[in-house]
Each structure stands twice: as structure tokens, then as C-alpha cells.
Amino acid sequence: MINNIPFNKPYSNGKEILYIADAIDNNKLSGDGKYTKQCHNIFENKYGFAKCLLTTSCTDALEMAAILLNVGPGDEVIVPSYTFVSTANAFAIRGATIVFADSSSNNPNICAESIRELVTNKTKVIVVVHYAGVACDMDEIKKIADSNGIYIVEDAAQAVDSYYKGVPLGSIGVFGAFSFHETKNIICGEGGLLSVNDETYFERAEIVREKGTNRSAFFRGDIDKYGWVDIGSSFLPSELNAAYLFAQLEAIEDIQEKRKNIWNFYSESISTWAQKIGVGTPEVPEWATNNAHMYYLVCRDINERDFVISELRKLGIGAVFHYQSLHNSSFFKGKYYGPVLRNSEKYSDCLLRLPLYYDMTLEQVYFISSSLKDILSRRL
Numbered sequence: 001m002i003n004n005i006p007f008n009k010p011y012s013n014g015k016e017i018l019y020i021a022d023a024i025d026n027n028k029l030s031g032d033g034k035y036t037k038q039c040h041n042i043f044e045n046k047y048g049f050a051k052c053l054l055t056t057s058c059t060d061a062l063e064m065a066a067i068l069l070n071v072g073p074g075d076e077v078i079v080p081s082y083t084f085v086s087t088a089n090a091f092a093i094r095g096a097t098i099v100f101a102d103s104s105s106n107n108p109n110i111c112a113e114s115i116r117e118l119v120t121n122k123t124k125v126i127v128v129v130h131y132a133g134v135a136c137d138m139d140e141i142k143k144i145a146d147s148n149g150i151y152i153v154e155d156a157a158q159a160v161d162s163y164y165k166g167v168p169l170g171s172i173g174v175f176g177a178f179s180f181h182e183t184k185n186i187i188c189g190e191g192g193l194l195s196v197n198d199e200t201y202f203e204r205a206e207i208v209r210e211k212g213t214n215r216s217a218f219f220r221g222d223i224d225k226y227g228w229v230d231i232g233s234s235f236l237p238s239e240l241n242a243a244y245l246f247a248q249l250e251a252i253e254d255i256q257e258k259r260k261n262i263w264n265f266y267s268e269s270i271s272t273w274a275q276k277i278g279v280g281t282p283e284v285p286e287w288a289t290n291n292a293h294m295y296y297l298v299c300r301d302i303n304e305r306d307f308v309i310s311e312l313r314k315l316g317i318g319a320v321f322h323y324q325s326l327h328n329s330s331f332f333k334g335k336y337y338g339p340v341l342r343n344s345e346k347y348s349d350c351l352l353r354l355p356l357y358y359d360m361t362l363e364q365v366y367f368i369s370s371s372l373k374d375i376l377s378r379r380l
């Protein structure tokens with residue numbers, strides 16, 4: 001039987017095109033118009049972020065964070081090795097020294113103990129990544145950061161609408177960076193958001209985002225002319241993207257509920273038998289919520305993982321692996337002198353992501369889970 005269950009299918013509800021048409025009718029296509037403001041309002045009101053700024057990507061939001069913290073040569077920035085390139089790159093392009101921490105043994109999030117061993121008097125920032133939208137061990141990480149005068153930046157790319165002990169992810173560090181890339185829960189093609197959680201940075205964040213000018217203050221009527229006042233770049237998205245995003249944000253409750261149903265059905269039909277044979281499934285610590293960004297397995301070794309992916313593909317099921325540890329990347333390999341990062345390497349070799357998108361049916365989830373059971377029993 002040939003199925004066609006891709007890894008991801010971008011969600012849309014039909015309102016996107018109406019709002020984009022409205023933006024066109026309003027003759028306002030560049031950034032910071034009505035739709036951008038409405039998106040900012042939703043994030044600020046629903047999640048209580050002190051200040052939100054839409055960006056062209058999560059990568060750009062992270063780059064803004066690096067600029068705003070004046071990260072530069074001589075500064076050390078601790079990031080998990082098991083992450084997307086941008087988590088590290090945003091700080092590497094400022095000339096910082098990237099220091100890689102290991103993941104936890106029971107989930108791919110950065111391990112607080114591993115961070116503690118890497119802190120020096122040059123450590124300026126710890127970047128946490130809430131993998132699969134599940135919160136890192138923030139109290140422990142905050143203890144380390146606070147006692148050493150280190151900033152925390154949250155790469156919350158996958159973490160929209162998720163919480164740590166009741167506090168929204170993206171509001172714990174000095175900055176949070178979200179992604180609306182088409183593979184995330186809430187999307188606009190390419191897009192992101194910087195949450196600014198300390199008002200010291202409000203004004204400069206607007207300036208850095210507007211090419212180093214005080215144009216935002218000018219448009220608000222706070223000043224009577226604008227000009228070059230700082231470094232910056234073009235980090236703001238067009239109204240077309242914001243209009244698309246606004247339609248998604250209006251539907252966020254429905255999207256999250258649907259994804260959680262799919263995730264829970266995966267969990268019910270997979271986790272018990274998988275754990276019995278030593279195949280890992282996602283664990284959500286008691287401090288975290290699950291925003292159903294991702295359902296994954298941790299196979300026993302790389303051969304098993306690759307075998308499962310190729311067998312699932314034969315059935316038309318788009319399972320995929322995930323990050324290759326950055327300390328082993330071709331860019332970094334010759335420059336890495338840190339400890340062996342066993343857990344990070346384990347997830348690089350063994351983690352497999354299953355399809356999860358709004359339009360999936362529970363029949364499809366059932367087909368995937370029973371196929372998996374069959375494939376893995378052939379490996380025993």
C-alpha cells in the first residue's frame with residue numbers, strides 16, 4: 001500500500017489570502033503596518049511579553065539579540081550542540097567564541113550540569129533551545145546564569161504557546177526568539193519574533209531592527225526627523241507576511257488542540273511498546289507543557305534509525321532525522337577542543353521525527369504507529 005504522508009504540510013485556513021488582499025488594498029506592503037501591530041498585540045496580550053517585534057526569521061531575532069547584548073570577540077557563548085545552525089551562527093558572526101554544551105540524557109534539551117562545567121569568566125550568554133517546544137530546566141540554568149552575571153537568550157523557535165511552570169517560554173531570558181518558518185506550529189512562510197523582556201532594550205531593539213535608524217520613534221510621532229543612530233539591519237518583515245501570520249494567530253487555539261490530539265494519539269499507540277524494546281519516546285518533564293510541535297523516537301543506534309526511516313519511506317511515510325551535532329559540523333570540526341558530547345551525538349544518530357501536521361487524520365497516525373511496530377519487530 002502506497003500512502004502519501006509527508007513529514008510536514010503547512011497549515012492554512014483561507015483567511016491568510018483575505019488579509020493579504022486587504023494589505024494590498026490598503027497600499028501598505030512594507031513593515032510595521034496594521035497587521036504587524038495586530039500580531040504584536042496578540043503576543044503581548046496573550047503571553048504577556050513585555051515587548052514583541054516581528055522579524056524576518058528566528059535567525060534574525062537571534063542576530064538582533066546578539067547585537068543588543070553587544071556580543072563580540074572575546075565573549076564566550078554557550079549553546080547546545082544539538083540544535084539548528086542559527087542558534088550558534090547568530091553569535092559566531094559577531095565574533096564570539098561558541099562553546100558547545102551537551103544535551104540531557106532523557107531529552108534533547110541542553111543539560112544544566114553540562115553548562116555549569118563550561119562557564120568561565122568570559123561567558124556572556126547562555127542560549128537555551130526548548131527542543132520540540134518542551135521547556136529546558138530553567139530554574140537550574142537561571143541559577144548558573146544569575147550567579148555568574150550571564151545573560152540567557154531563549155531560542156524558542158519551536159516553543160510558541162508553551163510554558164515552564166506556568167510562565168510562557170520566550171519570557172524567561174532577556175530575549176526570546178520565535179520562528180514562523182513553514183515547519184513550525186504557527187507559520188508565515190519565513191518569519192520570526194523577538195520578545196524583549198527587559199525594558200532597558202526596548203528603544204535600541206526598535207533601532208537595530210530598523211537599519212540602525214530611529215524610524216520607529218519617528219513614525220510614532222515621538223521625534224520630528226529620523227536618521228542613523230546605531231548599527232542595525234533590515235530585520236522587519238513585510239505586511240504580507242504579517243497578514244498571513246495574523247490569520248494563523250487567530251486560529252492558534254484550534255491549531256494547538258488539533259496538534260495535541262495527534263501527538264497524544266501517537267503517544268498512546270507507541271510509547272508503551274517502544275519503551276519495552278528500548279526505543280525512546282518524548283518525555284515532558286513535570287515543569288513543562290507540551291505544545292505538540294514534534295513527535296519523535298530515539299532508536300537504539302544509527303543503523304536502526306536509518307533502517308526505520310527507509311522502511312517508512314517505502315510505505316510513503318515521511319519520517320526524517322534531525323540535527324547533526326554542531327561541534328562535529330564541517331565548519332566547526334577542526335576548531336572543537338571541548339569534551340565528548342555523548343547525548344548530543346546520540347540524538348544526532350538515533351532521533352527520528354514522525355509526520356505531524358494539522359491535516360493529519362488519526363487513521364494516518366494509526367497506520368504509522370502500526371507500521372513502526374511491524375518494522376521494529378523485524379529488527380529484534
Ligand SMILES: *Cc1c(COP(=O)(O)O)cnc(C)c1O
Binds near residue numbers: 057086192
Ligand atoms: C526553525 C529553527 C530555527 C530557525 O528559524 P528561522 O525562522 O528559519 O530562522 C532556529 N532554531 C531552532 C531551534 C529552530 O527549530
